[in-house]
Amino acid sequence: MKAAVLDTDDRFRLTERDRPVPGPGEVAIAVTHAGIQWGDVLVRRGHFPVPRPFVPGFEAAGRVVGVGPGADESLLGRSVTALTGGGAFAEVVTASAALTFDAEGLDPRTAAGFGWATPTAYDLIHTVTRVRPGERVLIHAAAGAVGTMAAQFARAAGAGRIVGVVGDTERAAYAARFGYDRLITRAEFADIADGRAEQEEFDVVLDPVGGPTRLAGLRQLAPHGRLAMYGTLGGPAPAALDSDELLMSGRSALSYNSDLLSRTHPERLADSARHALRAVAEGTVRPDVTVEYELADLDEALGRLAEGRTLGKSILRIAPHLR
Structure with missing residues (x-):
């Protein structure tokens, strides 16, 4: 062959x-x-x-x-x-x-x-952060395979507002097809993170970037908000989390690794994949x-x-x- x-x-x-x-x-x-x-x-x-x-x-x-x-x-x-x-x-x-x-x-x-992107997006929305109707969701790498699928799953879950962060305006125009309410570039996000622009609160943040982006995402969480970490696209850059501050605000930092899940609990990944595949077959997401x-x-x-x-x-x- x-x-x-x-x-x-x-x-x-x-x-x-x-x-x-x-x-x-x-x-x-x-x-x-x-x-x-x-x-x-x-x-x-x-x-x-x-x-x-x-x-x-x-x-x-x-x-x-x-x-x-x-x-x-x-x-x-x-x-x-x-x-x-x-x-x-x-x-x-x-x-x-x-x-x-x-x-x-x-x-x-x-x-x-x-x-892998579709069950990953399903899990991020449904089993990791458990998006509830009306919640506000921020998605980094919004034009990527996971990002575009996560926006669709979040919308189907009843999210009230979905904001995406992308690399440039071309990617923003592309990502706009998948249900985002607002799209901002990484440069605009940096202005928000540094306090040069108004900051918006979110109940859920999906972060595959890491480093300073992860810390900025934690600061943007509303009380009882959840940040899901599922990659380090920005390269190795450890971010120190203040566990006491998270406790007092009710915020959570969660992680997701689909490759690890496939080796430790494949039945869990398989269950999510079947739910995600059904949504694709029904036309709920694409x-x-x-x-x-x-x-x-x-x-x-x-x-x-x-x-x-x-x-x-x-x-x-x-x-x-x-x-």
Whole structure:
């Protein structure tokens, strides 16, 4: 089978590899499309200790063509979307049956765009911060895959006001399609954080940035507000939290790590993913697939993502004849 292999020189090469065989609790999926995400960029940069050569790709959509011991045999032949530990940038990938979800009737592009971002956004809104009707929500990286999905889930949960922070005005125009009441740039947010502009209070803040942004978010929380930390896009910059101050104001700093959850409590992630997938199927929320690349164009796809030149969700077309 063909696969995009990341080698020791940080380059991708299309290579013929043996077709993987599903182990206990696994399924084999003939991949039609694969989602591209920030984790693929981090793998290439060496942030994760994966052995090289390595086939990246953590989001697969396709059809189940093999079932390992102990896996649900009723999945055989079904169209699915799966969260994988790698290997989705290939014609066949193995995935945990627990994190493989029935996607019959769903367009395969949408199934690939579902990825990790959609259940992450669902969990941030519904199981971490538990947004209530009428609450005010601030979302950083508002034009990203998680941000655009979180805005939709927050709106469906009855949030009264949703504000997003984006890198520039182009991203603000894009993010405006997903239910935000207001969008501000990072420069405008910095003015607010530094006291040069009026500060608004929020009941919930979603922060994948970290550092000074995290501290500013805590200051913007209303009494009993919740800040969810789920990334460090701004790079390593520890932020010291005053636990006594949080206690006296009733504010909370919460963390969420979907990769860790997939390894420690996969059943919890699977439950959230099924709820999120149902919302996608019903049209309550939608992943926005804007670019579809060929497997041979993976270098370009990841380069554009790393440089911030991508809006919406990018996917790879792996084997369209398997649709």
